[in-house]
Amino acid sequence: MEMTMTVIGSGSAGNCYILQNEQEAIILEAGLPFGKEVKEALGWNTSKVKALVCSHQHGDHSAYAKQYEAAGIPVLALPEVLQLRGIGRMGKALTPGKGVKVGDFKILPFPLIHYNTDGTRCPNCGFLITHPYAGRICFFTDCESFTREVQTDDGLRYQPYDFPDVSHWMMEANYDDFILNRSHLDDRLKERIRRSHMSLRNCLKVAKRVDLHSTREILLIHLSDGNADDRKFIREMRKATGKRVFAAHAGLRIQYNITPTF
DSSP: OOOEEEEEEOSTTOOEEEEEOSSOEEEEOOSSOSSHHHHHHTTTOGGGEEEEEOSBSSHHHHTTHHHHHHTTOOEEEOHHHHHHTTOOTTEEEOOTTOOEEETTEEEEEEEEOOBOTTSOBOOEEEEEEEETTTEEEEEEOSOSSSEEEEEETTEEEEEEOOOSSOSEEEEEOOBOHHHHHHSSSOHHHHHHHHHHSOBHHHHHHHHHHSOOTTOOEEEEEOOOTTTOOHHHHHHHHHHHHOSEEEEOOTTOEEEOOOSOOO
16 A cells, blocks of 8 residues: 655745555644645545644644644644644643554654754654554654753763664755855854754764665755755765655655555
8 A cells, every 4th residue: 555755845934744545644743734735635535634743832843733633633742732732632742752653653752952042942852653554754853963862970961863674764954054154144043043953964974874774765854945955965865875865845745655564
């Protein structure tokens, strides 16, 4: 049964992705309305959506979560998102490190480091998603590095993630250092971008470090409109990994199906 990933939007204007086959679907991020684009991508079969999954509370990722709840779709998100967006009975609070199952989708949230515009921490998580027809999908966005904080006897340490047997990567590659440095943005905004989003350089470091043995392709997500270069990003990632690489844009559709693992 064909499993596909469809990009509804990816970037600061709004993020939304659909993972689906003929029988079931999940939607990643609610940065865009539950409108025609989403419903059309679902083949107008909205009843097959098992859940909306949100990474964090910022508007380009969760602004329209209430619309999805109103359509009868369960909303899986951190407590901060559920509270901010006024999600009620259809909400399920995620706990990083504790997996949940909806339909045949298994979803493991894991913590990531992100910041608000005022410099305070913004709770954020990535997702390791497993499905018999898609294998393992690793999704992470809005983070400077693919790491988690670990308290040790020697103090706070940053532990890199490296999930095995990932079939499909969805990696943030928000900006190019060279383009950002030459931009007309003020220095404070540039620094906030560096602390809260992943550069192409850091994304390449992640791809070179993790196990790509089972990887079919890499989808680069949340590219900046003004500080990224799609063709360069694809070219550099292909060179670094030897894998198929895509840059997310509205309407992109990728086959994620594999031999079923029932």
